Amino acid sequence: MSSGLSAAYFGAYLLCPPTFAGWILRHFGFRVTFMCGLAVLSIGCLLMWPSGIKHSFGGFCGSMFVVGMGLSTLETAADPFLAICGPPRYSEIRLNLAQAVQAMGSFVAPLLASRVFFASTVDDAEGLKNVQWVYLSVSGFVSFLIFLFFIAPMPEITDADMGTQEMEIAEHDPGPFRKQTNLFLAILSQFCYVGSQVAIANYFVNFCEESGKSAAVSSNIFDVAQGLYALNRFIAGGLMTLRIFRPRLILAAYLLLSFLFTFLAVITNNAPSISMLCLVLCFESACFATIFTLGLRGLGRFTKIGGSLIVAAISGGAVFPPIAGAVATRLQRNGSKKPFHYAMIVPMAGFIVALVYPLYINIWNRNTIDIRRETRVGIEIAVESKDIEEKNMRLD
Numbered sequence: 001m002s003s004g005l006s007a008a009y010f011g012a013y014l015l016c017p018p019t020f021a022g023w024i025l026r027h028f029g030f031r032v033t034f035m036c037g038l039a040v041l042s043i044g045c046l047l048m049w050p051s052g053i054k055h056s057f058g059g060f061c062g063s064m065f066v067v068g069m070g071l072s073t074l075e076t077a078a079d080p081f082l083a084i085c086g087p088p089r090y091s092e093i094r095l096n097l098a099q100a101v102q103a104m105g106s107f108v109a110p111l112l113a114s115r116v117f118f119a120s121t122v123d124d125a126e127g128l129k130n131v132q133w134v135y136l137s138v139s140g141f142v143s144f145l146i147f148l149f150f151i152a153p154m155p156e157i158t159d160a161d162m163g164t165q166e167m168e169i170a171e172h173d174p175g176p177f178r179k180q181t182n183l184f185l186a187i188l189s190q191f192c193y194v195g196s197q198v199a200i201a202n203y204f205v206n207f208c209e210e211s212g213k214s215a216a217v218s219s220n221i222f223d224v225a226q227g228l229y230a231l232n233r234f235i236a237g238g239l240m241t242l243r244i245f246r247p248r249l250i251l252a253a254y255l256l257l258s259f260l261f262t263f264l265a266v267i268t269n270n271a272p273s274i275s276m277l278c279l280v281l282c283f284e285s286a287c288f289a290t291i292f293t294l295g296l297r298g299l300g301r302f303t304k305i306g307g308s309l310i311v312a313a314i315s316g317g318a319v320f321p322p323i324a325g326a327v328a329t330r331l332q333r334n335g336s337k338k339p340f341h342y343a344m345i346v347p348m349a350g351f352i353v354a355l356v357y358p359l360y361i362n363i364w365n366r367n368t369i370d371i372r373r374e375t376r377v378g379i380e381i382a383v384e385s386k387d388i389e390e391k392n393m394r395l396d
Contacts, residue, residue, distance in 0.1 A: 006202060008061040010194075010317030012068030013075075021073040022308030025080075029156040031149060033077035038146045041070025045139035052132040072311060080307035083293045084157055088169065091296070092247040093240045095289040100233030103285070107226045159301040166300030174300045182365055183306045186295025189357035190313035193255070193291060195320030196350030197284050199343075200262070200277065202321045203328065206340045207277060211270050221274060228282040236286030248369050251290040252358035257283040259351035266344050273341065287354075294361060298368050320350055 025033045044066030051059030082098050083091045166174060174180065204225065208218035236254070239245040258280050265276035292310050299306045324346040331339035361369050 004057070004061055005064050006198060006321045007318040008064040009068040010198065010315050010319075012065050013072040014312055014315030014318065016069050016072040017076045017308040017311040021076040021311075022305060024073070025077055025308065026159065026304050030077045030081050031154045031156070033073060034149045035146050037070050037073030037075075037077065038142050038149065039070070040073060041067060042139045042142040042146070044068075044070050045135040045142065048135035049132050052128050055128070072314070075311045075314070076308045079289075079292055079311060080296070080304060081157075083296055083307070084162065084303060085155060088165070091293045092290055093237050095293050096233055096237035096240065096286055099289045100230060100237060100285075103226070103230035103233050107223070107230045159304060162299070162303040163301035166298065174298055174302065177302050177305075180299060180302060180306065182297060182361065182368065183295050183299060183302075183309070185357040185360050186291050187309055187313045189354040190288070190291045190295070190310050191316035191319075192350040192354040193284075193287050193316070194314045195316030196258075196262075196347030196354070197288075198317035199320040199324040199347040199350070200280060200284075203324060203340050203343060204277065204281075206328070207265075207344070208274055210338060210340045211274050213274070221278070225278040225281040228278060229285050232282050232285035233289075236290075246370070247290050247294060248358060248361045248366060250286060251294065252355070252362055254283045254286050254290075255351060255355050255358055258287070259348060259355065262344055262348040262351060266341055266348065269338075269341075277344075291354075291357065294369060295357075316350070320346055 021033065021037070024036055044063055047063035047066055048060070051063050078098075079095065082095045086094055163173075201222075204222045205215065205218040208221055209215060213221065236250060239250060240247055261276045261279040261283065265273045265280065268276060292307075295310050296303055296306055324343045327346055328339040328343035331342055336342065
């Protein structure tokens with residue numbers, strides 16, 4: 001059932017970003033895409049109410065799919081917006097810090113749910129009723145956000161603007177879309193990385209219980225790991241402000257360490273294996289945002305469609321968890337004492353494939369990546385504008 005909910009949610013990412021969400025972004029801009037995503041999200045939250053009344057798991061999966069549609073539409077706009085609104089050399093820093101704030105929400109939300117919303121829950125029926133009210137509240141808040149996006153000033157960036165900026169930076173056209181190897185490898189890497197991340201998160205508690213911890217203790221350990229995940233996103237964003245820590249090097253190091261610690265989690269037992277899995281979550285932190293921004297490098301007029309395809313790669317979260325769950329179930333039936341330990345081989349394989357992209361940009365494509373890391377485009381314009389403003393103030 002856990003895998004079913006994940007498949008419903010992340011399956012929406014495969015469908016929406018390359019189709020209507022990407023189309024809305026390219027034709028109507030960021031503001032309208034934000035508002036459409038929030039509207040669909042609000043509808044998905046409202047659908048949780050009848051699903052709860054009917055006690056329908058299928059209804060919950062359908063509602064979760066609609067929620068995924070809304071959030072994937074939001075990400076189709078939000079991630080490219082953060083990546084391209086500002087000097088290109090700081091795009092990885094902007095998105096990593098924004099994702100760090102999101103990770104803080106992921107860390108705080110379960111704690112808030114368990115200690116506030118469901119603290120006095122005595123049975124499943126009461127817990128389900130609380131879930132309905134929480135989703136109804138979220139729907140109301142999201143509706144308020146739609147109004148804020150409607151009235152708030154927001155810059156718009158067209159494909160032509162991105163094409164002009166790319167000519168300023170690289171002084172040549174990026175060529176046809178089919179030749180954007182950097183983008184396609186980033187999509188593959190994102191698909192495998194997110195799939196591995198979600199598989200580990202889905203079965204983290206099972207893994208800890210298999211290592212001798214109670215369900216309550218396992219849940220608390222997962223909260224700690226989520227805290228490390230959020231904290232290391234801030235650290236990675238800070239490191240990227242230093243010239244020596246290039247984003248492509250940080251990505252390669254973090255993915256390699258994620259693979260290494262997953263391997264160590266599989267072959268060790270008890271507390272050491274749990275510690276290794278916590279470190280995996282710690283080093284997963286910067287991968288999503290860094291893959292995303294580096295994958296957009298050099299796309300020019302294809303930036304929006306490229307961004308929507310990388311967001312679609314989040315659908316890896318619908319593929320890897322069911323495979324890992326099936327492996328664990330099969331091992332359990334065969335009498336294995338550590339089915340969830342060995343099931344972590346699935347995300348470990350995902351990390352190996354995801355490493356193809358950082359290897360490519362560090363060995364064969366680093367000049368394309370680095371020229372955008374060094375560019376003064378966006379910075380010089382801001383400095384010139386400030387100088388002109390100060391000059392006008394002196395004249396006044």
